[in-house]
Amino acid sequence: xxxxxxxxxxxxxxxxxxxxxxxxxxxxxxxxxxxxxxxxxxxxxxxxxxxxxxxxxxxxxxxxxxxxxxxxxxxxxxxxxxxxxxxxxxxxxxxxxxxxxxxxxxxxxxxxxxxxxxxxxxxxxxxxxxxxxxxxxxxxxxxxxxxxxxxxxxxxxxxxxxxxxxxxxxxxxxxxxxxxxxxxxxxxxxxxxxxxxxxxxxxxxxxxxxxxxxxxxxxxxxxxxxxxxxxxxxxxxxxxxxxxxxxxxxxxxxxxxxxxxxxxxxxxxxxxxxxxxxxxxxxxxxxxxxxxxxxxxxxxxxxxxxxxxxxxxxxxxxxxxxxxxxxxxxxxxxxxxxxxxxxxxxxxxxxxxxxxxxxxxxxxxxxxxxxxxxxxxxxxxxxxxxxxxxxxxxxxxxxx
Amino acid sequence: xxxxxxxxxxxxxxxxxxxxxxxxxxxxxxxxxxxxxxxxxxxxxxxxxxxxxxxxxxxxxxxxxxxxxxxxxxxxxxxxxxxxxxxxxxxxxxxxxxxxxxxxxxxxxxxxxxxxxxxxxxxxxxxxxxxxxxxxxxxxxxxxxxxxxxxxxxxxxxxxxxxxxxxxxxxxxxxxxxxxxxxxxxxxxxxxxxxxxxxxxxxxxxxxxxxxxxxxxxxxxxxxxxxxxxxxxxxxxxxxxxxxxxxxxxxxxxxxxxxxxxxxxxxxxxxxxxxxxxxxxxxxxxxxxxxxxxxxxxxxxxxxxxxxxxxxxxxxxxxxxxxxxxxxxxxxxxxxxxxxxxxxxxxxxxxxxxxxxxxxxxxxxxxxxxxxxxxxxxxxxxxxxxxxxxxxxxxxxxxxxxxxxxxxxxxxxxxxxxxxxxxxxxxxxxxxxxxxxxxxxxxxxxxxxxxxxxxxxxxxxxxxxxxxxxxxxxx
Numbered sequence: 001x002x003x004x005x006x007x008x009x010x011x012x013x014x015x016x017x018x019x020x021x022x023x024x025x026x027x028x029x030x031x032x033x034x035x036x037x038x039x040x041x042x043x044x045x046x047x048x049x050x051x052x053x054x055x056x057x058x059x060x061x062x063x064x065x066x067x068x069x070x071x072x073x074x075x076x077x078x079x080x081x082x083x084x085x086x087x088x089x090x091x092x093x094x095x096x097x098x099x100x101x102x103x104x105x106x107x108x109x110x111x112x113x114x115x116x117x118x119x120x121x122x123x124x125x126x127x128x129x130x131x132x133x134x135x136x137x138x139x140x141x142x143x144x145x146x147x148x149x150x151x152x153x154x155x156x157x158x159x160x161x162x163x164x165x166x167x168x169x170x171x172x173x174x175x176x177x178x179x180x181x182x183x184x185x186x187x188x189x190x191x192x193x194x195x196x197x198x199x200x201x202x203x204x205x206x207x208x209x210x211x212x213x214x215x216x217x218x219x220x221x222x223x224x225x226x227x228x229x230x231x232x233x234x235x236x237x238x239x240x241x242x243x244x245x246x247x248x249x250x251x252x253x254x255x256x257x258x259x260x261x262x263x264x265x266x267x268x269x270x271x272x273x274x275x276x277x278x279x280x281x282x283x284x285x286x287x288x289x290x291x292x293x294x295x296x297x298x299x300x301x302x303x304x305x306x307x308x309x310x311x312x313x314x315x316x317x318x319x320x321x322x323x324x325x326x327x328x329x330x331x332x333x334x335x336x337x338x339x340x341x342x343x344x345x346x347x348x349x350x351x352x353x354x355x356x357x358x359x360x361x362x363x364x365x366x367x368x369x370x371x372x373x374x375x376x377x378x379x380x381x382x383x384x385x386x387x388x389x390x391x392x393x394x395x396x397x398x399x400x
Numbered sequence: 401x402x403x404x405x406x407x408x409x410x411x412x413x414x415x416x417x418x419x420x421x422x423x424x425x426x427x428x429x430x431x432x433x434x435x436x437x438x439x440x441x442x443x444x445x446x447x448x449x450x451x452x453x454x455x456x457x458x459x460x461x462x463x464x465x466x467x468x469x470x471x472x473x474x475x476x477x478x479x480x481x482x483x484x485x486x487x488x489x490x491x492x493x494x495x496x497x498x499x500x501x502x503x504x505x506x507x508x509x510x511x512x513x514x515x516x517x518x519x520x521x522x523x524x525x526x527x528x529x530x531x532x533x534x535x536x537x538x539x540x541x542x543x544x545x546x547x548x549x550x551x552x553x554x555x556x557x558x559x560x561x562x563x564x565x566x567x568x569x570x571x572x573x574x575x576x577x578x579x580x581x582x583x584x585x586x587x588x589x590x591x592x593x594x595x596x597x598x599x600x601x602x603x604x605x606x607x608x609x610x611x612x613x614x615x616x617x618x619x620x621x622x623x624x625x626x627x628x629x630x631x632x633x634x635x636x637x638x639x640x641x642x643x644x645x646x647x648x649x650x651x652x653x654x655x656x657x658x659x660x661x662x663x664x665x666x667x668x669x670x671x672x673x674x675x676x677x678x679x680x681x682x683x684x685x686x687x688x689x690x691x692x693x694x695x696x697x698x699x700x701x702x703x704x705x706x707x708x709x710x711x712x713x714x715x716x717x718x719x720x721x722x723x724x725x726x727x728x729x730x731x732x733x734x735x736x737x738x739x740x741x742x743x744x745x746x747x748x749x750x751x752x753x754x755x756x757x758x759x760x761x762x763x764x765x766x767x768x769x770x771x772x773x774x775x776x777x778x779x780x781x782x783x784x785x786x787x788x789x790x791x792x793x794x795x796x797x798x799x800x801x802x803x804x805x806x807x808x809x810x811x812x813x814x815x816x817x818x819x820x821x822x823x824x825x826x827x828x829x830x831x832x833x834x835x836x837x838x839x840x841x842x843x844x845x846x847x848x849x850x851x852x853x854x855x856x857x858x859x860x861x862x863x864x865x866x867x868x869x870x871x872x873x874x875x
Contacts, residue, residue: 101684178780
């Protein structure tokens with residue numbers, strides 16, 4: 001059961017490297033705090049999932065690297081090769097000479113169609129190497145031009161070509177105070193397009209990860225490497241194998257699996273009038289929570305608090321909204337570790353902020369000529385705004 | 401990786417260009433210790449096997465054989481170009497990539513633009529096509545010229561239209577030296593005004609620079625060097641004005657110090673496109689992020705640090721000082737006060753051992769004292785390039801699209817009007833075929849329209865930022 005990763009743009013490729021490195025390091029960790037047999041099963045599962053084997057035994061990441069200019073890919077390839085422990089496939093990259101210029105329209109409307117065949121062929125080759133495909137993991141940022149625009153295009157193509165496979169997009173939410181001036185435009189265009197073609201959007205905010213580095217890890221001079229490594233660590237703790245239904249030694253669960261997504265009741269959502277008076281508005285309202293426990297005492301962990309109805313929207317029973325995955329095998333030498341993946345209102349505020357800023361800029365028509373130059377018209381912007389306002393409204397309504 | 405071609409026009413353009421190539425070689429020599437022709441160097445240089453006669457002989461990989469600048473040198477007088485071709489940099493230039501004449505443009509925009517323009521159009525096209533053919537992926541033309549004279553101003557701006565027609569997909573970045581108030585060329589207001597219209601219409605991005613600001617920077621440095629109060633010596637290579645370590649070891653010419661500043665500007669501008677870093681910024685991103693409306697493409701630049709002290713220890717306080725300096729009047733390459741005007745957008749291009757947290761800390765610190773237009777409150781574009789410039793451990797180039805350019809344009813308009821009202825020297829222009837009074841009036845209205853745009857933006861400065869009503873959705 002394998003996952004094919006697509007790394008897009010500078011951000012996607014820089015993060016992708018750290019993710020594979022973290023996965024590899026963890027799986028080869030001798031101190032798994034479990035039996036040898038357990039460790040071997042875990043290792044084998046991780047290996048099959050993320051790496052393929054080469055003749056001389058060096059694992060090759062199941063990844064396709066895409067960027068519209070060569071500097072970052074070259075760096076990524078050499079970093080991996082230098083480590084000597086794993087590497088990227090020789091022919092797994094697609095590169096051009098001139099980037100997307102932070103222009104979503106250029107990434108989506110120019111690079112996309114131009115390189116569609118080459119990129120999809122590369123992905124197809126990677127898919128063929130898998131015995132069975134779990135799905136795709138696409139790493140991209142929202143703020144730039146390649147990750148965002150070309151990423152949206154590629155995801156759409158994956159939806160068309162592999163409609164039965166799961167697609168999860170790892171989205172990097174830019175710092176609130178500018179990395180790129182047109183980041184809000186690029187973000188809303190990305191999100192609105194991904195909403196139509198992706199199965200799940202896993203979000204990491206640069207601001208949030210930055211805070212982790214500063215406050216929890218006390219790093220003085222935080223670099224993007226630090227940020228990416230924290231991110232990779234988090235992703236590793238989600239993606240590494242966990243027991244499937246059969247229990248220990250059986251690692252067949254699909255980490256991209258949609259058993260943490262929830263469908264609204266067939267009878268329709270309740271009208272706003274009904275408000276549970278018992279609810280104290282302490283928590284973000286969730287529609288799904290997934291807890292992943294690794295290491296010592298996982299079977300005796302007390303998870304009752306996660307089943308509190310106050311956490312969830314009124315039309316959901318906690319038992320349908322909450323899942324837990326476990327393994328006794330420790331992650332990255334941590335005796336006990338836990339990860340939480342949540343589909344909740346946490347994103348409402350950041351999303352609302354981005355939509356607001358983009359709307360403000362759109363009203364003045366600033367920078368629009370850069371997009372219309374490549375075929376993204378004002379209507380496309382309006383469509384994106386409409387879709388995202390609906391998303392915000394839907395999430396807000398969960399609180400009732 | 402993309403390539404850029406530098407087109408240096410006129411006396412000023414060629415003198416600056418010469419300093420640029422000198423410093424570019426110095427920078428690449430410092431980074432590229434093994435003398436391998438890599439992608440970074442290929443952005444500005446070709447690698448040529450000089451044993452091969454004729455046009456072939458381009459080598460794309462391997463050891464450096466002979467580097468040739470991707471440049472076209474244009475001047476309607478022979479003096480400056482000849483000097484370059486006899487100087488220490490003679491081997492860097494391809495002798496076929498020159499266009500010269502003998503008579504000069506007589507400080508007359510019309511002669512440069514109309515007479516020499518039509519005379520040399522074919523040759524110009526041919527040289528440009530040749531340089532484009534030598535490029536794998538040409539991304540940008542850098543035009544260097546002055547506004548006040550005849551060749552740089554007239555022929556330099558004639559070029560822009562040619563480039564736009566012939567290479568519409570390639571960016572046109574223009575580095576323009578604006579005349580200062582005490583300029584000794586009487587007709588410089590006419591030349592500058594006529595050139596402005598061309599810049600308005602055919603340039604993607606303009607970096608206006610004035611001699612006075614460069615001069616002030618030099619005075620400031622001299623003061624520091626000679627004051628001796630710091631006790632420690634300044635690293636010679638780190639002076640933004642020096643060519644220490646470069647080819648031109650001979651005595652520096654009077655304008656060299658000033659030209660080196662401009663040369664350093666261009667090197668820093670392109671550093672993130674040439675070298676690696678954790679947050680790259682390509683040249684096409686400059687235009688995308690800093691030009692919100694096509695006409696408003698004038699960027700105010702400032703460079704820090706101007707020098708590095710010899711002691712190696714750089715506490716973060718000094719790093720923060722670098723950011724503060726970038727926003728001070730003293731470091732701008734054009735007389736302007738961005739802090740008291742309105743920012744439309746700002747780019748910070750950092751080189752060296754600076755991380756994202758340093759960048760963020762300083763943006764947070766400086767933001768409250770800067771005024772950004774209401775629809776771009778977070779209008780920052782940032783880049784981190786790991787390779788520092790020669791002689792420094794880190795540096796910062798700030799490019800601002802700010803209404804503070806307005807006074808320069810208003811002053812230009814005033815000086816123009818004073819001359820034009822009296823119709824002084826007008827006959828020199830009107831006697832040139834293709835020139836009419838309408839050329840002047842059109843140029844004037846083009847500049848006035850531009851000033852008006854800036855005025856409208858400035859008017860919003862004092863208005864409170866209004867929260868526009870969002871789309872309301874029926875759920």
